[in-house]
Amino acid sequence: MFGLGMPELLVIFLIALIIFGAGKLPHIGSSLGTAIREFKKSIDAPPKEATPSPPDQILCSQCRRPVQKDWLACPHCGLKLEAKPGA
Numbered sequence: 001m002f003g004l005g006m007p008e009l010l011v012i013f014l015i016a017l018i019i020f021g022a023g024k025l026p027h028i029g030s031s032l033g034t035a036i037r038e039f040k041k042s043i044d045a046p047p048k049e050a051t052p053s054p055p056d057q058i059l060c061s062q063c064r065r066p067v068q069k070d071w072l073a074c075p076h077c078g079l080k081l082e083a084k085p086g087a
């Protein structure tokens with residue numbers, strides 16, 4: 001790609017060798033590999049699904065149907081729900 005053949009890559013490699021020095025090249029390569037690996041991992045991993053927040057519901061003590069915590073009365077049977085402060 002980019003019209004680069006083996007000779008051009010070799011020249012680029014040699015320039016990199018001169019700039020960074022032979023000692024640093026393996027480190028650069030490994031850190032580059034790690035970065036690519038992390039990038040691929042983040043792509044492959046399924047997106048973390050937001051854990052569904054627990055439904056803000058309780059069961060009516062009389063008809064056992066779900067009612068919202070902050071409701072004052074059960075809409076199904078009309079039972080007055082007790083407010084539970086701090087619950």
Ligand SMILES: [Zn+2]
Binds near residue numbers: 060065074076077078
């Ligand atoms: Zn009820």
